[in-house]
Amino acid sequence: xxxxxxxxxxxxxxxQIIQEAEVTVERLRSLLETTVIDVELDEEGGxxxxxxxxxxxxxxxxxxxxxxxxxxxxxxxxxxxxxxxxRLNELNTNFALGQLHHLDDAIYSRHIISFEGGLLAxxxxxxxxxxxxxxxxxxxxxxxxxxxxxxxxxxxTC
Numbered sequence: 001x002x003x004x005x006x007x008x009x010x011x012x013x014x015x016q017i018i019q020e021a022e023v024t025v026e027r028l029r030s031l032l033e034t035t036v037i038d039v040e041l042d043e044e045g046g047x048x049x050x051x052x053x054x055x056x057x058x059x060x061x062x063x064x065x066x067x068x069x070x071x072x073x074x075x076x077x078x079x080x081x082x083x084x085x086x087r088l089n090e091l092n093t094n095f096a097l098g099q100l101h102h103l104d105d106a107i108y109s110r111h112i113i114s115f116e117g118g119l120l121a122x123x124x125x126x127x128x129x130x131x132x133x134x135x136x137x138x139x140x141x142x143x144x145x146x147x148x149x150x151x152x153x154x155x156x157t158c
Contacts, residue, residue: 016120016121016122018031018119018120019118020066020115020116020118023063023115023118024063025045025047025061028059028061031124032125032128035052035125037052037053037125037128038051038052042058046059046060046061047060049128049132053132053133054136055072055132055133056072057072057131057132057135058070058072059071066115066116067114068113068114068115068124069110069111069112070110070112070113070128071109071110072098072108072110072135073107074107074139075105075106075107076146077102077105077145077147078144078145078146078147083145084102084107084145085102087142087145088100088101088102088107091141095134095137095138097131098111098131098134098135100138107146109131109134111131113127
């Protein structure tokens, strides 16, 4: 235990850390665009990611709580809520990256990232890509329960 290095948000060799105060929607947008991810600013002030990832999604920054929410959904389910809930519970044990849930006849997923002390830029981009890919895979396994496997709807808020 004597070799533990505390994370202070200071310089880490080889890693780009975005300081806590610099984690903003604008900064994340710039970062994502440099990694060839298509990004739009939505009406609520969040980011809507549409290309360069496996499934469209939103990124929302909660500055006061020092949290970033990754969020997406697909609608509509073709069966009863109880059947969907059972399948989602099974998927939640296999797809730990996103918390899957059923609401208003759609399947949602979200993942929360803390940026208290700073945010590793590379890790954030990896999480965005993995979250989108994981959701694509999860809904692929639920194909028989969905009526529409299209892209995420533009009417949701994050």
